[in-house]
Amino acid sequence: MRSEPMRIVLVTPGGLEQRGGIGSAMTALVEELDRIGVRWTLLDPWAAADPVRQLAATAVALARLARLGLAGDVDLVHVNMCGGGSVWRKGLFVLLAKALGLRVLVHLHAADLDTSWARLPRLLRNVPGFILRRADAVVALGAYWRSFLIETLRVPAARVQVIPNGVADPGGTARTRRNGQRIVFVGRLGLRKGTDGLLHALATPGLRRRPWTLTLAGDGDIGGMQALARRLGIDRRLAFLGWLAGQDVARMMRTADILVLPSRQEGLPMAVLEAMAHGLAIVTTRAGAIGDAVTDGVNGLLVEPGDPAALADALERVLGDAPLRGRLQDAARARFEADYAASRMAASFLALYRDLTHAKAGRGVPSAGADVAPRRRLGQPSGG
Template sequence: MGNVNQTAGQAAQVLMIGTSLDSPGGMTAVVRLYRDMGLFEAWNIRYLASYEKPGVPTQLRVMAGALLTTLWLLLRGKVGLLHVHSASRGSFWRKSVFCALARLFGVPYVFHLHSGEFPVFYRDECGPRARRWVERTLRGAHTVVALTGLWRESLRRIAPGANVTVLGNPVRVPAALPPAPPPRGQVLFLGRLRDKKGVYDIVRAMPAVLARAPDTVFTLAGDGDLHGTARLAEELGVAHALRLPGWVDGAAKDALMDGADLLLLPSYFEGLPICVLEAMAQGVAVVASNVGGIPEALEQGRCGALLAPGDVEAISSAVLSLLADEGRRLRLRGAAHARAQQVYSTQAVTSSMSALYRAVLAPPQGAHYVR
């Protein structure tokens, strides 16, 4: 089932639109956290999936069902606020239809952007009419949610006059970190295996790392181009040090994070990646590219090592440096955990989202809020 009704039989105060909650990826992980922290219950949220899985028949069925349900709820006056979670390209075009319906019925909406490629999409892939539609969608929102301050300024340039606020992604943060384990030479990547994530750059950096630290193991966990990644590792003679477990979640992902010395994410484009926030929360040192919301999350390098995307030599140098320097790794570990607790904890972010809703809606009677 693509559509999840969290409060069957009750009027929906908030109608939320996004990808199926059974889908992998950071955007759905964020929404699941909002649900698990009680936001859905507190605000009587009904969740509709506008996208479920690849395949034109499935996509058309899910999108049509979500549109018809939305129209039915709007006609009955059951929607006080529409909240859409959007990326770029197809995700934006799908969500913009729901936003247009909300405007037609005079219902306020929150446009929650999760894609670091949105400015590129707007600038390089949209013609004049498409750009005007993007601008109208953003300006028509009661609030546009940007994941970082840098994004906020970018969106304000795209749509001057849009009401853009900053709200980071939430992550579960333990109150205190356990004692740091001894170094094990474990480097972890989490995400889709594709060029834009810097996966092939990681493999190209492996020979230099293994020449000086031959026991290092690189685990690249995710779906995508597993075959091409493995083939490149074979060509470079590093396949023995590469692990490709596929997409992992839940306990399997936690186990990989617990066993890692550092998280490596040399992406070319990012929003505010959940894996970086999870590493910060769990005390795993981060090496990541200086794109999207990563520099802001890592406080320009105070909470992790930053590098330029595409710089294979910088990847190998950063990995070797952190594996060899336990003191620095521990300092980054502590600073990152403290920042995650202060800025990105589920309590902090969920409270901010409730405040945003409260600005539009009177809270349901007897609702219990997550503090």
């Protein structure tokens, strides 16, 4: 007899259209859930940046989770969590789900959980760990975040699992690279992504002499970075495109040679993985879990965060050495194929779902040939 399909609730701020890593990762995941017939329900606790609307959206999503739990219509709650205030808001979903007797997986995307935790008053520092220890499993994006969860927040090691982000394979799309000097930056412009340091690095004498161009795709402090570029005298070599949809980012990367992402804080940025998928040479920092994906001198060049001089040196190396650039590009694509395809990420989550729900009598993941159960979305995804 065929088992009933697994029923997953995804708590995803901003829905699948969210601008950033969570939306991209969850889109890749639900495509695989649809393919094999897992039922998923989306709860979006984020209506807008406005605190009142955000509170209302959170209350509605919590009420819907309670209704599903009381009706016995959920096997697992998958809570996507960032740092800062997200821990407190998503913690409500964790605590409610456990009060309803549900299995809970927390998927930690935080780039700043460590620093936001350190800024908390001492009396409140136990709260993030208390919330995360209530979960049946906590998924970290890399080794750094796994260590932080275990050593600082005291989450039991047996409950912490590393599942890196994954991105769709662009396949064998022809790449139209020219002189090796086309640089792209993808991310929210500002201090956390290190855009200011990048512009200072590009303004150094050695890099001024090279014929590079830089295209920046992302929202954030566009006006501030444009003004800085003008002050540094490099504005004519830069193009600010604003936020781009995924297909537009892919088109941009197909004509690029190098991705630069000098982040000061990170989880595991999708931009780096997308660049690997497109076979770009990567210049980035050792922030967060980036060092898990990029090995210095093998499939990219790594510098310390907040060091424009080191960043300038790395960019000079990759711009001026075509054989090095080619080796980095080939190795980046090979590393993507081995470890960072979206299908691999989805398979890891499905295996974890099975482990967490195996005690549910008669339930499991149907085979690929099974009838696909209809999915339901609750809440309105937003792009905020």
